[in-house]
Amino acid sequence: MIQIYDTTLRDGTQRKDISLSCSDKLRIAQRLDEMGVDFIEGGWPGSNPKDVEFFQEAAKIHWKHALITAFGSTCRVNGGPQDDANIQALLDSGTPVCTVFGKSWTLHVVDVLRTTLPENLRIIEQSVAYLREQGRRVIYDAEHFFDGYKENPEYTLDTLRAAVRGGAERVVLCDTNGGALPHEVSAIVSQVHQELDIPLGIHAHNDSECAVANSLAAVQAGCTQVQGTINGYGERCGNANLCSIIPDLQLKLGYECLPSVKLVELYDLSHFVAEIANLAPDEYQAYVGQAAFAHKGGVHVSAMRRSPLSYQHIEPELVGNEMSVVVSELSGKGNILSKAEEYGLAVNGSEEVVEALNQIKELESQGFSFEAAEASAMLLLKRHQPDYRAPFELIDYSVSVEHRQQRGIITEAMVKVRIGEKVIHTAGEGCGPVHALDVAMRKALVDDFPQIAQFHLTDFKVRILNGALATEAITRVLIDTQNGYHSWSTVGASPNIIDASWQALADSIEYGLMTTTEEDPAEQVAA
């Protein structure tokens, strides 16, 4: 069994760009408790009123499994813990467990605390002992332990012994500057494990991109608690990422961290915390990123269709994620077949697949990109089906943009479309050419397809592909659209920006008409 100690609410919030409100912190803590995390470090009560409020509110909650811990430093140099505001704040937080950090590295004792080595041992021992006397369990975080150990191993061990004499139930070896490498962590933890008969923990930062590897090495060398954060948020480059460490330990190394029924909620937990932290989820994050099981290369997809573990290290469902297939110029027939299956399209023979595949490769060479435009990829496959009839057909369009003195810029569009046997000719004005085309198209289609009123353009991205050609360059346009309960993306590419926009817009409308009914979106969300 490995204890999971989450510090998202404390060290996680030391990441630049994260600021959680008290209620954000409580929501995350409750979600972590539901997951079965053992310790939740709620903050530093000696630091700010928000953290004080967190502990006041946390005291009113019935925690199912987790122990809430309050974090703070040892008492100030030349003072005693009984007179120390920070230690008092730890006691006032009312948590059953207090985590106290102290200095291990002589550089920090001498240059930062500006005190003597024996005085540092005194404040460690007395701070821990005082909290113990007040009935609190104490975890001792040995800051800069690995840097300190490399310089003066005997002194760093003495700091741990001081914490143990004070009554710490566990000492946590911190790679505060994140510079240690796995072989060093492995060797040092093994030596400490031999020297001290006390449970050990690991707290790693990611400055050498080794926080997860260092945490695993530490566990294998004897640590039984791992401190980390959800999504690896934390000071500078972050803390050890629990979303990787937990499945690594549980699925690969056979340790128990969370109840196994909870592991499948890891993907949701990661996205939940990103959402509350107001950060875009990292698509490329191991285990829980949306691309973690997304297959693009044709060779990979072809093999995956034959054996689901051929290009995956685990079954994605174990952590609540799912496999997906991307269509692009790197596709083979397998990608097309998988996409067709995903969209429920019956494929009538390999010729159809090869034609669609070749068209995708050709269009990508012209500047299209189907990876981020699944709706266009789906329409392309659909158009290769003999029985497919598009809901409308464009006959002509024109756009005029005029700059008139006194009247400013005037933009108008005309479209002529065929719906069945009917030809409809409309015009629209807009604040720009794409808006005017959109207005004219909606006018032309709304009587036959009233659901078009539900479509909203949510994003419009323009990228110049070969900038060296300056204004003659190919432009790629990606449009995101939604109808209140579902969103989709389409693509166009052309040396003419209006034409590229038109292609993406027409695909967006065609796909939307195929997938949106006339029902009220609110009812569809409920369904």
Ligand SMILES: CC(=O)SCCNC(=O)CCNC(=O)[C@H](O)C(C)(C)COP(=O)(O)OP(=O)(O)OC[C@H]1O[C@@H](n2cnc3c(N)ncnc32)[C@H](O)[C@@H]1OP(=O)(O)O
């Ligand atoms: C490794 C880590 O991540 S530790 C956590 C770091 N997180 C934070 O710093 C966030 C919360 N911090 C804060 O809100 C503030 O820094 C406070 C309230 C803790 C302190 O604020 P201030 O009193 O203004 O001090 P300031 O931040 O300028 O300096 C830190 C002080 O703590 C002292 N200190 C640092 N570590 C320790 C320690 N382990 N034991 C005792 N004192 C310590 C320093 O010597 C310095 O004191 P001094 O100015 O009297 O020499």
Ligand SMILES: CC(=O)C(=O)O
């Ligand atoms: C305690 C802590 O956060 C660190 O040493 O990094």
